[in-house]
Amino acid sequence: MSAAALPPRVAVLGAGSWGTALAALACMQADTLIWARRPEAAHEIASQRRNARYLPGITLPAGLRATSEFNDAIAHVCASDSDALIILGVPVAGMADACARLAAALQGRSHAPLHVVWTCKGMQPDTGLLPHEVASAALGGLPGVSLGVLSGPSFALEVARGLPVALTIASTQPATGNAVLVALHGQHCRIYTSDDVIGVEVGGALKNVMAIACGISDGLGLGANARAALITRGLAEIQRLAQALGGRAETVQGLTGLGDLVLTATGPLSRNRQVGLAIGEGRSLEDILAGGMTAEGVRCARAALALGVRHGVELPITAAVCRVLFEGQAPRAAVATLLARDSRPESPNSYR
Numbered sequence: 001m002s003a004a005a006l007p008p009r010v011a012v013l014g015a016g017s018w019g020t021a022l023a024a025l026a027c028m029q030a031d032t033l034i035w036a037r038r039p040e041a042a043h044e045i046a047s048q049r050r051n052a053r054y055l056p057g058i059t060l061p062a063g064l065r066a067t068s069e070f071n072d073a074i075a076h077v078c079a080s081d082s083d084a085l086i087i088l089g090v091p092v093a094g095m096a097d098a099c100a101r102l103a104a105a106l107q108g109r110s111h112a113p114l115h116v117v118w119t120c121k122g123m124q125p126d127t128g129l130l131p132h133e134v135a136s137a138a139l140g141g142l143p144g145v146s147l148g149v150l151s152g153p154s155f156a157l158e159v160a161r162g163l164p165v166a167l168t169i170a171s172t173q174p175a176t177g178n179a180v181l182v183a184l185h186g187q188h189c190r191i192y193t194s195d196d197v198i199g200v201e202v203g204g205a206l207k208n209v210m211a212i213a214c215g216i217s218d219g220l221g222l223g224a225n226a227r228a229a230l231i232t233r234g235l236a237e238i239q240r241l242a243q244a245l246g247g248r249a250e251t252v253q254g255l256t257g258l259g260d261l262v263l264t265a266t267g268p269l270s271r272n273r274q275v276g277l278a279i280g281e282g283r284s285l286e287d288i289l290a291g292g293m294t295a296e297g298v299r300c301a302r303a304a305l306a307l308g309v310r311h312g313v314e315l316p317i318t319a320a321v322c323r324v325l326f327e328g329q330a331p332r333a334a335v336a337t338l339l340a341r342d343s344r345p346e347s348p349n350s351y352r
């Protein structure tokens with residue numbers, strides 16, 4: 001697959017840090033409009049070239065247009081006479097809402113092939129549904145609409161600064177991979193393609209939980225050896241769940257699994273790691289999340305554990321994170337419990 005075709009029109013729905021950084025990237029080669037639900041956020045992007053709350057210090061490209069009118073964003077892509085791309089930049093908690101809104105806005109509109117891709121990393125808290133299940137329920141039956149997930153190791157602030165990044169688009173529809181490739185693959189951004197939607201989504205969801213675990217360990221001052229062990233055994237845990245759900249081990253070992261796990265578990269910009277660090281230093285979860293920070297590993301930990309139970313997959317690190325976050329177990333006691341487990345073969349599948 002090459003990036004030879006004309007770039008599609010792009011609408012980015014959600015103007016937080018990642019939506020804005022992706023829109024800034026896309027507008028370098030595609031006609032791009034970003035939608036923010038708050039009018040003042042759209043106005044700040046359009047008139048001041050800034051999104052100070054989410055990307056402090058960044059000047060956005062002059063070519064990026066913004067709106068707070070949802071229908072304007074949908075009209076922008078539907079007006080295209082060739083393939084167009086919608087990127088959902090909302091967290092997993094806003095995914096069902098955004099998909100329902102999108103489905104309603106598309107009713108009765110004609111459009112060329114429309115590719116809808118999401119960037120969220122997590123699971124629905126109550127149901128454990130992965131993002132593709134949420135998207136399929138709302139959008140799956142719509143004619144001319146195909147779906148995919150865009151993921152990988154990518155701190156929004158670094159991307160907004162024009163630093164290099166590699167991302168993976170996973171879709172069962174090659175045309176969706178191609179639309180993302182043509183819109184985003186370029187000087188600073190490499191796009192890889194995959195058809196393993198489940199593997200990509202489980203990697204993105206669980207790496208946040210592992211980043212919390214590594215943050216806790218570092219906050220306790222347990223050292224680099226402990227962090228390396230958590231990353232490696234965390235990867236094995238992610239692989240077990242991904243395979244049980246139908247994903248592939250090779251995907252977990254790629255950008256969206258290992259790559260994003262290493263980034264998030266060690267990178268100072270990670271909000272999930274910051275949550276873990278603060279817990280390890282003795283702060284309460286309520287206090288840490290009081291400012292409204294997006295840290296999807298918190299709610300994902302419980303959903304993933306329940307999913308593991310349903311599928312007979314043991315997730316010891318996820319279970320330890322849950323005990324610390326939700327059951328009041330002291331972080332040091334959780335570490336002791338992990339260390340006291342019986343020895344076993346290192347293979348990720350030795351648990352099943």
Ligand SMILES: NC(=O)C1=CN([C@@H]2O[C@H](COP(=O)(O)OP(=O)(O)OC[C@H]3O[C@@H](n4cnc5c(N)ncnc54)[C@H](OP(=O)(O)O)[C@@H]3O)[C@@H](O)[C@H]2O)C=CC1
Pocket residue numbers: 013014015016017018019037038041054089090091092093094095097098119120121122154155156157293294296
């Ligand atoms: N930040 C990063 O480096 C990366 C993030 N991601 C993933 O991308 C997703 C978005 O994260 P990120 O941009 O960081 O999050 P942020 O917290 O920075 O921003 C979230 C944005 O989504 C908006 N939003 C939230 N709920 C809804 C909703 N129901 N309808 C419409 N808009 C909504 C918020 O609007 P408002 O401002 O009005 O509250 C805000 O603009 C997450 O799943 C994250 O894991 C992936 C790769 C990198």
Ligand SMILES: O=C(CO)COP(=O)(O)O
Pocket residue numbers: 121152153154155156208211260263264269270271272273294295296
């Ligand atoms: O997903 C991310 C980088 O790929 C961002 O991680 P955090 O949500 O922990 O900040």
